Amino acid sequence: MIPTAFEYRRAGSVAEALSLLQEGGPEAKLLAGGHSLIPMMKQRLAEPGLLIDIGGLDELRGIQEDGGEIAIGAAVTHAEIAASDLLRDQAPIVAETAANIGDAQVRNRGTIGGSLAHADPGADLPAVMVALDATIALLGPNGERKVQAEDFFQDILTVDLAEDEIVTGVCFQACRSAAYAKLEQRASKFALVGVAAALSLDGGTCSSARVAVTGASSHAQRLSGVEGALAGASLPDGAGDAASGAGDALDFVNEDLHGSEEYRRAMTAVFARRAIEAAAGRG
């Protein structure tokens, strides 16, 4: 529980953080809430030589809405997201998901940017961002880059983020008819399987949908079969049918003490149905 020696620098601005990142090279790691990185360092699974603290930067904070587009700064904590009236009103899926991450300590420290950049296979927010078709904003030495969430998450703990880039925030269109449902891994509170569904509804009929899963596989990803089946489906009654093949379509499925591949595939269908029903209930 004692990390290897490291240097700690608190960045005064995003620009300073960027230059420290370049200076530090592969040895450098960004620190925001620290609730994934620090435990890994304590177990010596991660041994960065330099920690650049960006957690307190005002530039990375704030939740704003502009013309239906909502932007959340990378250093906004899960607790702040959970408590945001703006999100609770215009994108309740985000506030609710954040409210059920980990425990109070994790929510008070952990940030949305950290969660997305770390991309734990069982993290909740990546699935929500993929379902909302969010854009993740990155800043590097060559300026800003924007990546769609579904392209950002690539593999286990692997995202489209260069060593010298910083996640600065995320933005997405306001969406009320979206919901996230998860089966908790009871020790860690990560998702054994979590599914986020964002629906476009026309009365009781779904005109289009984006559905994404986390926990089941190496990284958050869309369930395109379910999305296809939802087009034109009448909800909530059609949710079960639309979701039924959700798990079988996954290429790779995690397996551990808490759930076999078979169980996770089955739970993907169950939680896809639950997410769709909950989202439809908001329509």
Add this chain to the structure above:
Amino acid sequence: MTIADGPALPKLIGERVKRREDPRLIQGQATYVDDIKLPGMLHLAFKRSDIAHGVITRIDTSAAAAMDGVELVITGTELADHLGPMPIGTPFPAPDHFSVATDKVRYVGEPVAVVVAEDRYIARDAADAIEVEYDELPAVVDPEAAMEADSATLHEGFERNIAVESYWGGTGVNPETAQPEDDSAVDAAFAEADVVVSQRMLNQRLAPNAMEPRGVVAQYEPGREYLTVWSATQNPHILRTLVAAMMGLGEHQVRAVAPEVGGGFGCKINIYGEEYVAAALSRLVKAPVKWIEDRTEAFLTTTHGRDLLGYIDLAAKSDGTITGLKARIIADIGAYEVLLTAMIPTLTGLMMNGVYRLPVVRHELTEVFTNKTPTDAYRGAGRPEGLYFLERAVDMVARELDMDPAEIRRKNFVPADEFPFATQSGLVYDSGNYEPCLDKALEVADWQGLLAERDAARAEGRIVGVGLSFYVEVCGLGPSAVVPTGGWEHSGVTVERGGKVTATTGASPHGQGNETTFAQMLADHFSIPLEDITILHGDTGVVKQGIGTFGSRSQAVGGAALISAAGKAGDKMKQFAAAMMTDQEVSPEDLVFEDGRIQVEGAPEVSKTFAEVADYAYVPVPLPPGMEPGVSEEAFFEPENNTYPFGCHISMVEVDRDTGETKLLKLIAVDDCGNVINPLIVDGQVHGGLAQGIGQAMFEEVVYDEDGQPVTASFMDYVMPRAADLPVFELDRTVTPTPINPLGAKGVGEAGTIGSTPCVVNAAVDALAPFGVTHIEMPLRPERMWRIINEGEGGQS
């Protein structure tokens, strides 16, 4: 003459007095081992094995030793010159077990070398810099496979990895030979039975997970040849005895201190290698040393609990009368025998008589070494395992006969008029009155209402079950005949000048609330305010003698010693009081303690205040003939038997059809622990025990892979019960005092873990019975439940 004018003092025994310990504990004002900082103190870190089984072929400590700030690096072989094999507290044969491995490693986490350094950080870096090479051996993981002829063996001289084998049964065991005299009655009972249930059940391995991990500070002072050891232990006096022996010192040269201890649950009874190593290295490097366990080390090296595999057969007549029990138990004790390892599974068989008249019993126990962390006591220590096996089996018979689970138990209870009751296993239950306890539980739970609620839920398609268990357990350990350390307890009571009282107890608490309950007892005894009493514990330099806190013995043995010492101190106070009132011709026998005074019974005007008498005791002019000045008395209490509390737990669960997740909807616990000093503390003990018992039923399990690698070595994978997982417990009690001690108190520290586990599993089996199961292994993992539901439904369709 003094006319007392103090306020009337209400009696405190039986009152819900809030714990006096809590304000300092929750305000960060308490001193734990890690809070102890001594000048010149150095820090230890252990290099530990990352393989389960192997021969050490090479250890290179040169890089570590060369690091700045490193004082010493020492291997197991080198340390063996200073420390011999560790002592155990059981009479069973045991292989040598060194604090730090000398030749072979036998579990992941076993120490192979130690670093002494200026701070924890350097120590840890240096430990990482030690290079160890092994010839890896096959890991022995499955205790049944471990007994096969082709299995690798852990220890020379322990063929087929068997540590202990015991057998008893039939109509009686010959005390001379310890062999059953006639075993045919067991077979006959099973041959004549109308119904026999047979079930293999695992009572899985658990990690105790005290909130405060272990830790030790050792300071050897060469000048006065004196060792002080601060340790997070449940029993500082046992620590003193064993550390002294290991160090070649007398007990007069060792002081052991258990400062504030943040939970033990049995895992802090054992005296561990780290404690001996700290003492030895403090002497070697001539400086105080500290070691604080981290959470990973706690999972890997602090003793685990349970891990018993039972093959249980129970025979009964068609009317539900139980006619015989056969239990073949295999205990996976891990890699070594530590202090009480081998004794714990023996308690399982001893207690498997339960609350029933069992005409015949056959019990076979085999304790097996595997490449896992050693086991020892964990809250309940042997009783939860035995009562789980028995109460599951009784439920299975009830289901087979379509009997109400309450009624089959009622039918087989030991009747109230048969106490003291000698069991088949040779125990004598002190007192018991089971039927009123069952009736009260059924009433509190509204048993018939619960059944109706379950049936209504089932009609709606929900998966709901109810379960019941009835346990008896053994508390108040001693007596000395069965506890190798001695089964007594010690207490001292000093009346200070000014009439305040300081008491000591050898029952060193780590969450039991003795500072409150013991003060309540003294407040009533002397009729003085609670605030005037201090209870000291946990320091062999202050508490002259003691055994410690385990086996729910604080009150039943420690409390009895306290009352005995208080009686002696009170007698002396009365003698001094009488001496002060010679002009009124008062005799000590006429005096009583009343509202801060010592007075002639019924005549408050003939009195002295408690404070006046205390002052007189220390300046006794004149000193009554034959008396010594002062009031400082002590007492040992040796119980003549254990106490046997009991209780009935009832629960209701619901299983999610889609996911297999189990939700505990209700838990009702009606416990009988004899007389109760503080109902608030008793309820708290029950709550904590329930949480841990439910944790075993539903969540917790230490898992190793086939290579002996632990896969649940952090809170990210080891599922602890959380407040949100638990319903609001409904508690009640019946009171059947014990005749074994003057308090009539039996003990309650472990009750919750014993009744709740089978109760919850019985409810889960009830819930899934429509899917064709008669038993479900713990913990009730969602996937396990989901498979039963799916396979059951698949089978039925």
